[in-house]
Amino acid sequence: MKVTILGTGTSQGVPVVGCDCEVCQSPNPKDQRLRPAALIENRDQRIIIDIGPDFRQQMLRADIPSISAIVLTHEHNDHMIGLDDVRPYNFKQGGTMPLYARASVARDIHDRFGYVFAKNPYPGAPRITLHHISNEPFFIDDLKIIPIESIHGRLPIFGYRIGDFTYMTDAKYFERSELEKINGSKVLILSALHHREHHAHLNLSEALELIKEIDVEQVYLTHCSHLMGLHDQVNLTLPSNVKLAYDGLELIL
Ligand SMILES: [Zn+2]
Ligand SMILES: [Zn+2]
Ligand SMILES: [Zn+2]
Structure with a gap:
């Protein structure tokens, strides 16, 4: 299985529009972060996890010729507002795009993309088949996907474990039983926003504390704000089993 991390920025992306801080002005490509998403090739x-506002650009950049399915973590814009851009895959592949999401996320998709689900949608509208998932393992063909719930502010959301790979973005709190599902993963992608306290996101020190409680070989931090600091400098401060993720990071598992 190959995983490509397509985006590692927080909701505004990095650089932030109009910002002249050293991170937003950095020429290092690892300091340029599209909205969070990942590609699983098996x-x-x-399979794409999350389709935020940069979905189209990410598909072009990674040169993705086809998509089997999309899996969503939660309903915030930076994770699902790119849905209209599944159309090229509808046209090329024929049929509808399978999209897996918990019921609350599916309701939100219905609200925000009502035209997709209209009785007589206009020709060329995205074609989506929504699959409601709960906190139980499910399969896409023969690939087993295990949801792992975290609490994001007040919102219960899903990350996913697929084999030895676990993807947890936008996390703040975990029940012990959910955290234990991560144990034994070779790679964990975990969100860490920046250094300050945030009501809905782990900050860097909270993420590092949490990592001490989990049995994983390697952790990459994602959903980083420009306030996190320069990629190369922050990496020097991290424990040996933790690094900042960057857009385009490829992992073979
Ligand atoms: Zn987010
Ligand atoms: Zn900035
Ligand atoms: Zn969110």
Whole structure:
């Protein structure tokens, strides 16, 4: 299985529009972060986790010719507002795009993309088949996907474990039983916003404390704000099993 991290920025992305801080002005590509998303490639399957506002650009940049399914973590714009851009895949692949989300996220998709689900949608509208998931393992073809719930502010959201890979973005709190599902993963992608306290996101020190409680080989931090600091400088301060993720990071598992 191959994983490509397509975006590692927080909701505004990095650089932030109009910001002249040293991170937003950095020429290092690792300081340029699109909104969070990941690609899982397993034999002939291609599964995308989250389709934020940069979805189209991410598909172009990673040169993704086809998508088997999309899995959503939660309903915030930076994770799902790119849905209209599944159309090129509808046209090329035929049929509808399978989209997996918990019921609350599916309701939100219905509200925000009502035209997709209209009785007589206009020709060319995205074609989506919504699959409601709960906190139980499910399969896309023969690939087993295990939801892991975290609390994001007040919102219960999902991350996912697929084999030895676990993807947890926008996390703040975990029940012990959910955290234990991560144990034994080779790679964990975990969100860490920046250095300050935030009501809905782990900050860097909270993420590092949490990592001490989990049995994983390597952790990459995602959903980083420009306030996190320069990629290369922050990496020097991290424990040996933790690094900042960056856009385009490829992992073979
Ligand atoms: Zn987010
Ligand atoms: Zn900035
Ligand atoms: Zn969020």
